[in-house]
Amino acid sequence: MVPDNVVETASLAGAGPAASKAPGKSASAYAAALLAIERHRPPGAPGADPRPVRSVGVIGAGLMASQLALVFAKQLGVPVLITDLSQAKVDGALAWVAAHLDKLVRRGQLSQTAARELGDLVRGTVDKNEYRNCDVVIEAVFEELSVKRAVLADIEPLLRADALLLTNTSSLCVTAMGRGLAHPERLVGLHFFNPVAVLPLVEIIRTENNDDASVATACSLARLLGKTAVLVTDTPGFVVNRILTRLFCELLQVIDDGADIELADHALDPLGLPMTPLTLLGFIGPAVQLHICETMHAAYPDRFYVSTSLAAIADARLRGYLDKPGTVLPEAAALLPAADAGNPPVPDTDAIQARILDALAEEVGLMLAEKVVAGPAEVDLCMLLGANFPQHQGGLTPLLDLSGASRRVWGTEFHPGSGFAE
Template identity: 85%
Template sequence: MVPDNVVETASLTGPAVDARTSPGKSAQAYAAALLDTPQQWPAGAPGADPRPVRSVGVIGAGLMASQLALVFAKQLGVPVLITDLSQAKVDGALGWIAAHLEKLVSRGQLSETAARDLGSLVHGTVDKREYRDCDVVIEAVFEELAVKRAVFAEIEPLLRTDALLLTNTSSLSVTAMGHGLAHPERLVGLHFFNPVAVLPLVEIISTENNDDVSVATACSLARLLGKTAVLVKDTPGFVVNRILTRLFCELLQVIDDGTDIELADHALDPLGLPMTPLTLLGFIGPAVQLHICEAMHAAYPDRFYVSSSLAVIADARLRGYLANSGTVLPEAAALLPAADAGGSVPAPDTEAIRTGILDALAEEVGLMLAEKVVAGPAEVDLCMLLGANFPQHQGGLTPLLDKSGASRRVWGRDFHPGSGFAG
């Protein structure tokens, strides 16, 4: 969810003190320790022997699929097959890959020989029967459950029974995606972040249907790709999108209630996030974020709010709330009610907005840990550091929630008791 032009640069009642959060360790040192072994085997992953990966298939020929194909070829050095509904789309993906390789050569980041060798590993077709020789097949099609289920229903009969099926979904249920498959145990979520070659995080989404070998193969594949993998339980939004969407929902509800847009958007500035929430929303796109908010609201209606202002802006096909300058887009301001300066209820100040958002995030993290979505707070922080560029000096997210007092306000205790993060 973090754009490439900006990226260049266990449970709540678990163990009280982690080795990485020993008393007196700073949040920045904690984050550094988390990131010190970035390609370690994910916490909670099975110890089964993974299957070898000698060829990969990519379903789809859009930008994400093209990025995936190139990363697989470059990191694994194996043949990669791309398919789509039309040869024109397939040719478009191959053209993007060739152009990207040329760009790397022009920058001196790749030799002409290496670029030629990489390009020769990727080929495309509209004949999906060619997937029969692939060890791994990953879909990167439109983010709609019915579409993905239809794709897998078509592909599965063409594959070997030991081939691993992967979905790059960012928030949809992997379990639901596997309904109707002959072998749902081999369907695993492998959520890459955009841009694929830059962002190091991969969320590996396991389901109750998975066998250990399939999950172990997905974990091994992530490591071979040079990614840091976090094993995530199959729940709506997984980790990064669930947390970021809760943040968006809280902020947009404040705006819908009449608070000045720029004041609300800059309320989190003291936290040192890589950009303001509404700047990020502009990169994601209002329609995409509205779709995610609606999906999360359907799953958790008491905590995830669907913003009326976001719906209006998405319907008008605006780029977001903000212009490129960071000021409120005049077209957006014209569509939204003006802030009520003379209202009977005083508008919240930036501190109150910030406190409300941090408390909401503390609630969400605590619920995720209680649901065992991830092994512990460290995995939440890895996700937010590597998938959303949360600042290392804050330790990611959970040390920040402890330091701000949000953890204690919501849960009556810190996520890292005894660490000293809370001061």
């Protein structure tokens, strides 16, 4: 059975006789309604008053940290401080900010005066003691638990008692990051998506240690940044990365078992996704995706597969399975495991698509059972805004209902009575 918190959403879907005759239109209307709701506070957010945010600190000087610094300055209009271990890295981040502002001026999206004022808001230093004046500090360093824990432990004693501490982790356990901190109640996950200025979703990861004021401040901050926030419990991968990684794992296992790369990669084309899975993997990077797969495998070893071909491609430092035009790289094809005569017959496109959709239906149902999010609507909001899943399909759960995957896996739909599966 689908978990109890899979709720009736017919009112959102606009379901009725007409909707049941045209499930595609109904799914599109459902998605449009989701996106049209103005969310001052995501479902499940506490009613506590948020603390004011008058200054922000960003730990790290890589691309994500630089993007965050600029978005904070532009949207909040407050001073932003960047630090890193070396002045050269800090200077590189400041140079990126300046270059990006220049680009916006050239495009006519920003005046010279506004660009200068924004640039003046962002400054850098290697002196971590300057964080003492920040209301919010967010770390955006390498996605490794031990690294993030060390950074947070180092910075916490320098902060004011009421300062909010944020991590921009994409899949790691926020609770584990907070172990050893004097005040783990103020550590909240704020997962932005790349590019930060473009993708409107923020996953806010709440732990059992958090106090209401810290979570309320994180939710308010997301709104002030112009983002749509979804409140997520502290589980591996959260929503978007958990679903996408399950998709990658199923596809790569099929490829490792001998399926043609192009056939497998294009099996989901009829769903209208923004790009093929292997194209997306090339943007993410094989080493990064391998690390995420390994993290998810450690948490759920029976469902998340670590691909031997992906490991080999990452080790060879290839850009992925495909070149930029989307053709299979010969070097990648050469790293695939040799076909085993004892393996079952290679599935066709329809079988690969059904396998992946069934896996996603299983994962969504389990996420709802774990109360990772409030309901299916939050899953769809995450996939629409964080992964660009097509609006005409309703995001993800209406598609799973329409394809029959929900019923095959759980015996019922995520949106019973909506008309998606008619």
